[in-house]
Amino acid sequence: MKEIARKQFRPKRVDGIVEQLLDEILVYDRATNTAHCLNRFAASVWRMCDGTQTVHEIEAHARQEFGANVNRQNLELALTTLYRAGLLQEDAFLLEVSKKPPRRQFLKQIAPLAGTLLIPCVASVLVPEAEAAASCSSLGQACNTTPCCATLTCLLGRCV
Amino acid sequence: MAKLDRLGWAAELSMRACGLNIGIRTNSEELLDTIRLRLPVEWRPSASSVVGRLYSIIGATDQRMGTRRFNILYANSLQIVRTFNSSDVLNLFESDLGIYLAENSSQRLFVHAAAVGWNNRVAVIPGRSQTGKSMLTRELIRAGATYYSDEYALFDRHGWVHPFHRPLSFLNQSGREIQLRAQQLGSSMTANARPISLVVLTHFKPAGHWKPSIVSRGSGVLGLLCNTPIARTHPKKALAILTKAVARATVLRGSRGEARETAKMILRKMDSESLISSSRLQSE
Numbered sequence: 001m002k003e004i005a006r007k008q009f010r011p012k013r014v015d016g017i018v019e020q021l022l023d024e025i026l027v028y029d030r031a032t033n034t035a036h037c038l039n040r041f042a043a044s045v046w047r048m049c050d051g052t053q054t055v056h057e058i059e060a061h062a063r064q065e066f067g068a069n070v071n072r073q074n075l076e077l078a079l080t081t082l083y084r085a086g087l088l089q090e091d092a093f094l095l096e097v098s099k100k101p102p103r104r105q106f107l108k109q110i111a112p113l114a115g116t117l118l119i120p121c122v123a124s125v126l127v128p129e130a131e132a133a134a135s136c137s138s139l140g141q142a143c144n145t146t147p148c149c150a151t152l153t154c155l156l157g158r159c160v
Numbered sequence: 161m162a163k164l165d166r167l168g169w170a171a172e173l174s175m176r177a178c179g180l181n182i183g184i185r186t187n188s189e190e191l192l193d194t195i196r197l198r199l200p201v202e203w204r205p206s207a208s209s210v211v212g213r214l215y216s217i218i219g220a221t222d223q224r225m226g227t228r229r230f231n232i233l234y235a236n237s238l239q240i241v242r243t244f245n246s247s248d249v250l251n252l253f254e255s256d257l258g259i260y261l262a263e264n265s266s267q268r269l270f271v272h273a274a275a276v277g278w279n280n281r282v283a284v285i286p287g288r289s290q291t292g293k294s295m296l297t298r299e300l301i302r303a304g305a306t307y308y309s310d311e312y313a314l315f316d317r318h319g320w321v322h323p324f325h326r327p328l329s330f331l332n333q334s335g336r337e338i339q340l341r342a343q344q345l346g347s348s349m350t351a352n353a354r355p356i357s358l359v360v361l362t363h364f365k366p367a368g369h370w371k372p373s374i375v376s377r378g379s380g381v382l383g384l385l386c387n388t389p390i391a392r393t394h395p396k397k398a399l400a401i402l403t404k405a406v407a408r409a410t411v412l413r414g415s416r417g418e419a420r421e422t423a424k425m426i427l428r429k430m431d432s433e434s435l436i437s438s439s440r441l442q443s444e
Contacts, residue, residue, distance in 0.1 A: 017396045019403045024378035026403065028395040035385050035399075037378030125382045130263055130389040133272040135289045135311055135329070138256045139240045146289050149255045152241070 009093040011058070011079060012051035014086065029086060033127045036085055041066065042120035045078040046087055055079070069118060078120035085122040164216050164234060174211060177203040178314070179267035182257070183211035191219040198254045200261065201323050213260055215253060219246060235260075251339075254326060262312055262389040268322065269315040269401045272387040275308035275323075276300045278427055279434040281357035282321040284313050286387040292364030292419065294328045298345060299423035306351050307342035316353060319405030323351040356409040357433045359383065360426060365415040370422040372414035380411030 016036075017028040025043040027036045038046055044065055048058045055075065063070045083094040131142045136149035143154035152159040169185040171192040176182070177200045186192045195217065214236055220229035231249040233240045233256075241252050262270035273286035274293040283300075287293045297310050309324040316322060327339040359380040362372070381402045385391050391398045410433055416422040 017399060019381075019399045021378050021381065021403050021407065024376055026378055026381055026399055028399055030395065033392050035382055035391075035395075037376065037382050039376070039378075123379055123382060125386050127385060127388075127391045127395070129392065132288065133387045133389040133391070134255075134259055134262070135272070136255055138252070138259050139235075139238065141259075149252050152252075 009055050009091065010051050010053060011049040011055065011082075011091065011094070012089045013046055013049045013082075014089055016087075027087065028127075032086060034086060035125050035127055036087060037123045038082075038087075039119075039121040041074075041118055042078055042081060042122050045075065045120065046082055049079075049082070049088055066118060074118045074120075081120045081122050085124050087122065164237060167216075167218070169216075174206045174208055175199065175203045176206040176208070178261045178265035180213075180261060180264055181206055181208050181211040182260075183214040184217065185214070186217045186219060188219055188221050191217060191221075194250065195253065198250060200257075201325050212264065215257070217249060217253065219249075220244070258311055258324075258326065259389070263393075267316070269398060270312040270324075270389055271315065271384050271402075272311070272389070273313040273384070274310050275313040275321050277306035277308055277351050277354055278304075278430045279357075280354055281430060281434060282308060282313075282354045283358040283360060283426055283430055284321065284356055284384070285360045285362065286313075286384050287361075287363060288387070291362075292416070294330050295364070295419040296362075296416070296423060296426075298328055298330075298340070299419040300426065301342055301345045301347045302420075303423050303427055305347070305423075305427060307345075307347035308351050315401050315405055317401060317404075319401055319403075319407070320353040320355050321405075322353045356405050358426065358430055359406060359409050359411045361411065361413040362416045362422070364419075365417065368415045368417035370414060370416040370425055372412035375411050375413045377406045377409065377411055379413065380406045380409060383411070383413075 014029060019026045023040040025038050027038065045058060045062060048061055059070065059075050062075060079094060080098045082088045083098055088094060129142065131137050131146055134146055137143045137146045137159045138149055139152060139159055141159055142157055143159045144157055148154050148159035170187050171189045172185040173192060174183050184195060216234040218232040220231045228244055230242045230244060231246045232242045233249045233253055235256055240256060241249060243249060271286055273284050274297040275282050275284045276297060285293055285296060294310050301307050308321060310328045311326045312324045314322040314324045327341050329339045361383040384402045385398060388398045
């Protein structure tokens with residue numbers, strides 16, 4: 001049953017603003033205000049997840065790009081990592097795969113065989129509101145994370 | 161606003177900074193002269209009578225026996241502060257102007273970060289409030305670095321950093337805020353736009369030691385993006401500029417201990433980075 005689901009599954013990435021930075025790509029998801037940094041392997045898999053290619057086809061393409069060491073485990077780890085970061089759309093197959101053993105345990109199995117090149121890495125940050133990116137908040141701005149500027153007082157989460 | 165307009169204004173200034181028109185009016189010439197010293201480095205007088213934000217500042221002049229007058233600051237028609245302390249008004253004006261420019265400038269990308277120059281390159285230290293940026297900046301300046309900014313690092317569309325001079329502010333042992341101008345620490349104020357060679361992602365940790373690890377440039381972009389006021393409203397612009405800015409930089413991450421020790425190590429790192437980049441240029 002799972003194998004059938006895997007064969008038919010066509011992962012689809014979420015829409016985002018993308019910038020290439022040498023080997024890495026940066027993705028900004030407007031829906032969640034989250035920015036992600038993907039290493040080369042994760043970026044390559046993510047780009048291939050266009051909703052038209054099956055997991056088998058993605059695996060074949062990844063093998064062409066990264067060599068014969070790419071296997072199902074690498075790819076599932078990449079898909080899981082991307083899914084957990086919110087970079088792939090919801091799917092029953094991904095939900096199933098992401099219930100597998102934790103990433104660290106998975107890495108112990110595949111790292112000796114695959115090398116670091118085939119380990120998908122995604123770093124994500126929640127981009128804060130504008131007020132958080134200042135030393136102090138001005139009149140009327142939020143003061144939950146940033147103190148109010150001189151003479152102002154934080155009252156009910158706003159500087160007054 | 162009409163009520164404000166009817167007050168007697170002794171001095172006015174229309175200026176342009178970071179692509180925005182700003183007006184300032186005061187009830188005395190001397191007060192406007194004091195305010196001029198607090199304007200961003202790149203401001204220019206403007207002939208335009210249409211401004212995006214108008215600051216009206218009433219100084220407590222004409223003190224009579226037994227009376228105290230308020231200093232009042234308005235941004236457009238909104239009263240921002242009314243206080244007996246004139247320096248509070250000036251500080252708040254400076255803060256509010258910085259926030260306004262950061263959120264509205266089309267020419268510059270503002271990132272909440274400290275920046276110093278060394279060997280024609282700039283080190284940028286992004287970070288939230290009270291992570292020890294000002295202390296580190298002070299020690300970097302004392303060690304000979306050129307002051308760029310303590311509050312906002314300004315990036316142009318090529319990713320180069322421009323100066324944005326504000327006084328460095330610290331909390332002293334009794335918890336009171338003290339301010340220092342960079343000139344008082346011996347820094348020159350003539351800093352030109354330069355590319356970044358180092359992004360330092362750090363925060364102060366008591367009894368800590370600076371043992372940073374080199375992380376990917378993408379992590380550096382994320383660190384800067386988290387401190388960019390317009391990151392949520394203009395993510396495409398912010399990402400594009402920061403990606404260019406970090407393309408040739410080294411990114412260090414790790415908590416730090418004493419600022420003086422860390423400052424010396426940062427400058428040493430910048431020395432070695434400039435050696436590497438000059439040898440790279442020669443080989444090209």
